[in-house]
Amino acid sequence: MTPVAPVGPHPLHHAAPLPPFDLVIFGGSGDLALRKLLPALFHRYRDGQIVDGTRIVGIARDARSDDDYREQVRLALAAEAEKEAGGTAALADFLKLLRYQRLDLANDGGWEEFSTSMRSEQRVRVFYLAVAPQLFAQAAQQLDKWKLIDADTRVVVEKPIGTDRASADAINDALGHVFAERQIFRIDHYLGKETVQNLTALRFGNALFEPLWRAEHIDHVQITVGETVGVEGRAPYYDRAGALRDMVQNHLLQLLCLVAMEPPTSLDADAIRDEKLKVLRALRPIDNANAAQLVVRGQYRGGAAEGRAVSGYADELGRGSNTETFVALKAEVRSWRWAGVPFYLRTGKRLPSRVSEIVVTFRQVPHSIFEGVSELAPNRLVLRLQPDESVTMWLMNKVPGPGGLRLRHVPMDLSFAEAFGGRQADAYERLLMDVVRGNPMLFMRRDEVEAAWKWIDPIRAAWESSNEAPKPYTAGTWGPSAAVALIERDGRTWHEDAA
Ligand code: BG6
Numbered sequence: 001m002t003p004v005a006p007v008g009p010h011p012l013h014h015a016a017p018l019p020p021f022d023l024v025i026f027g028g029s030g031d032l033a034l035r036k037l038l039p040a041l042f043h044r045y046r047d048g049q050i051v052d053g054t055r056i057v058g059i060a061r062d063a064r065s066d067d068d069y070r071e072q073v074r075l076a077l078a079a080e081a082e083k084e085a086g087g088t089a090a091l092a093d094f095l096k097l098l099r100y101q102r103l104d105l106a107n108d109g110g111w112e113e114f115s116t117s118m119r120s121e122q123r124v125r126v127f128y129l130a131v132a133p134q135l136f137a138q139a140a141q142q143l144d145k146w147k148l149i150d151a152d153t154r155v156v157v158e159k160p161i162g163t164d165r166a167s168a169d170a171i172n173d174a175l176g177h178v179f180a181e182r183q184i185f186r187i188d189h190y191l192g193k194e195t196v197q198n199l200t201a202l203r204f205g206n207a208l209f210e211p212l213w214r215a216e217h218i219d220h221v222q223i224t225v226g227e228t229v230g231v232e233g234r235a236p237y238y239d240r241a242g243a244l245r246d247m248v249q250n251h252l253l254q255l256l257c258l259v260a261m262e263p264p265t266s267l268d269a270d271a272i273r274d275e276k277l278k279v280l281r282a283l284r285p286i287d288n289a290n291a292a293q294l295v296v297r298g299q300y301r302g303g304a305a306e307g308r309a310v311s312g313y314a315d316e317l318g319r320g321s322n323t324e325t326f327v328a329l330k331a332e333v334r335s336w337r338w339a340g341v342p343f344y345l346r347t348g349k350r351l352p353s354r355v356s357e358i359v360v361t362f363r364q365v366p367h368s369i370f371e372g373v374s375e376l377a378p379n380r381l382v383l384r385l386q387p388d389e390s391v392t393m394w395l396m397n398k399v400p401g402p403g404g405l406r407l408r409h410v411p412m413d414l415s416f417a418e419a420f421g422g423r424q425a426d427a428y429e430r431l432l433m434d435v436v437r438g439n440p441m442l443f444m445r446r447d448e449v450e451a452a453w454k455w456i457d458p459i460r461a462a463w464e465s466s467n468e469a470p471k472p473y474t475a476g477t478w479g480p481s482a483a484v485a486l487i488e489r490d491g492r493t494w495h496e497d498a499a
Contacts, residue, residue, distance in 0.1 A: 015044070020053035021123050021436050026139055027130035028058020028100065029069070031233075032158065034076040036189075037128065040428035042077055045094045046087070049433060055121075056097050061104050069100035084423075105131075105138040115146035126435050128156040132237075133167075137174030144178040154435055156185045159250045160241060161444075164460070165453035172446050185435045186444040190251040192427030192434075195389045197442075199258050199358065200272075202383075202391065202414075209381075210263065212362065214337045219378060221343045222359040222487075222495055223255050225385075226351035228306050230475070231325070235317050242323040244297070247347040249456045253280065254444070255358055256343055260333050269441040273448060280451035284332040291462035296471065296482040298326035300350040303475030310350065310475045324470045325349045328483035329459075330490075344487050346494070350475035356385040359495040370407060377409040382495065389424060390415040 023041070025033050044050045058069050074095055081087035103110045118125065125148070129139050136157055143149050155175065162168030175184050190196055203209050212218070225247060231238040238246065257276035264271040286294050299321075301312040314320050326348030333343065362379040370376060380394040391414040399406040434442055471480035478484070478494070487494055 015047055015049040015433070017048055017051050018054075018433065018436055019123065020051055020055075020121075022055045022057070022118060022121065022125045023128065023432075023436070024057045024059060024101075024118070024126065025128045025130055026059045026103075026105075026135075027128075029060045029062075029072060030130055032130045033058065034073065036426070036428045037130065037432065038073050039077055039080050040426050040432055042081070042091060042094050043423075043425065043429055044433055045097070046084070046090050050097070052093075052097070054097050055099065057099050057101050057118075059101050059103050061102065063102055064100055066099045070095040070098050073098060105135055105142055111142060111146045115148055118148055123152065124436055124438070125150075125153045126156060127153070130158060133157070133160060133162060133171055136171050140175050140178045149178055149183075153179075154183050154185055154438065155179055156187055156435055158187050160245055161186060161449050162453070163240065163245060164457050165450060168449055168453050172449070176446070181446060182438075182440065184446070185440060186446075186449060187431055188250045188254050188442075188444055189427040189431060190254055190385070191442040192429075192431040193385050193389070194424060194427075195383050195385045195391065196255065196258065198391060199383055204263055215339050215341045217362055218341055219361045219363045220341055220490075220492060221256075221259055221361070223252055223259075223343065223345045223357075224359075224494070225252060225347040225356040226353060226478075227347075227349050228351060228354050228476075230300070230305070230310060230316060230350050231313065239317060239321055239323045242297075243325055243327045243347055243349070244456060244459060248327055248329070248345060249452050250444075252345045252347055253452050253455070256331065256333075256345065257448075259358060259360065260335075260338055260343070262337070267441065269439065269443075270445075272441060273445045277445070277448050277451055278335075279333055280448060280455060282334045282338075283455050284334050285455065285458060286329070286331075286462070287458035288462045288465060291459055292466070294331075294486075295327065295329040295459055295462075296480060296486050297324035297463065298328075298348065298473045298480040298483065299323065299470040300325050300348075300475045301472045303350070303477065305350050305352075305476040312475065313349075322469055324463075326351075326470070326473060326479040326483070328479060328486050330486060342490065342492075344492075344494075346479070346483060348473075348479050351478055352476055354387055357495070358383040358385070361492075361495075370405070376407070380495065382411075 025037060027033055041050060041056060074091060077091055078088070081091040101110065101114050103114060127139070127143060129136055131139070140155070157175070162171050203213065254276070257279045260279045261275035262278065264275045299313050302315065303310060313325050328344070328346040331343040331345060332338070333341070360381040364378050365376055368376050376396055377394070382392045382394065384390045384392070392411045393414055394409055394411050396407050397410045399408050431442060471482055473480045484494070
């Protein structure tokens with residue numbers, strides 16, 4: 001592809017430096033901090049967006065020195081840093097921004113000293129609660145009690161926001177008690193993924209798609225988020241969550257919203273979130289009456305994944321469980337634009353490949369003049385989120401050369417990654433910097449979280465009342481056969497790149 005001149009500055013390569021800020025990570029030595037947050041901050045430092053003078057504080061309950069903490073972070077980031085020239089030296093400089101604070105949310109020890117040191121600077125202060133949601137309320141109370149919240153303070157919370165509508169309300173109330181809604185950043189890291197943002201750019205930056213983006217021209221939409229990993233060390237959390245709460249309630253529904261929403265009037269955070277909310281509210285309810293037809297849940301048994309033999313979910317857990325590790329469902333958005341267009345959603349652990357994609361399948365041509373020559377496949381727009389981010393349009397094309405008029409479905413690459421070049425930033429990089437800048441566009445507003453739970457809760461209730469166990473599937477396959485039947489009943493198939 002011929003490189004094109006980017007329109008406007010490249011968001012990563014021209015990231016404006018931010019004034020020094022404070023970022024405090026509760027759960028500073030946890031998995032999320034070491035695997036996602038600190039690497040993301042390091043890259044933003046390396047690109048000059050985070051400047052010296054910024055303070056990054058890791059918080060945990062055990063005793064350790066700043067140097068111990070820096071060493072732990074250095075070990076976690078070393079391999080990543082070594083990938084780039086000068087990375088190791090940059091990492092050494094980055095570590096100087098870090099400090100450690102021992103704090104327990106349940107008691108006051110250390111809080112006074114911590115508060116005094118934080119309040120010594122008047123600047124943007126971000127508290128990232130990378131801890132279990134049961135601790136969010138306590139954290140909010142302590143921050144308030146120790147006078148750490150002012151107009152420039154922001155709080156970031158990870159999903160899951162609760163386990164159902166009622167518990168989400170309790171968390172949101174506790175946060176809302178001490179923070180204004182504009183200060184609360186509910187992260188859904190899928191919204192920070194490059195291709196997900198490109199969906200908005202494609203839909204609303206081009207005149208081409210919008211006239212076609214409706215029931216008259218779109219046959220159906222598929223959203224697949226497949227993972228090869230099992231639940232690993234997260235079983236205690238995962239067994240209480242399951243795929244519906246862990247992935248569908250947030251990531252998959254957010255993707256559905258971005259595909260289905262009406263054009264917002266601007267990029268203003270509320271303009272976009274208002275449109276997403278309308279989609280969530282327009283979803284056809286799934287409950288006792290129709291869950292058996294519209295939803296399939298599964299749980300993996302032993303099999304082969306990631307090139308080796310792996311145990312089943314119950315074996316990993318050490319006991320039987322009715323928690324689903326796979327969900328496929330057929331959703332419908334009840335609106336003029338989408339009437340009758342199914343949205344098939346599918347996600348699971350221990351699937352054959354780690355692939356996440358949104359596939360928009362257009363309708364067949366109304367009449368084929370090529371009868372007897374070859375079968376016409378419908379156009380498909382495939383937005384691949386991972387592993388390799390890309391946008392592809394599948395078109396019918398003539399096979400070049402002699403031999404009559406032969407047609408073939410071929411992919412046209414609409415992906416500009418090559419032209420823009422450089423490293424692909426992780427979603428957390430953008431999201432963390434948006435928090436510091438105070439831009440909530442890519443974060444979930446309270447009413448979105450509520451609307452999502454309102455749709456999810458009756459599905460869970462239907463499962464609970466049915467007493468049916470999740471359908472087994474062998475690790476390394478695309479879920480129970482019922483998931484294939486779900487879409488094939490409608491005369492459609494899962495997109496073959498993913499299936
Ligand atoms: C998290 C889920 O939100 O997303 C995990 O809790 C899941 O279970 C992860 O593995 C997937 O994220 P990504 O970016 O690797 O697709």
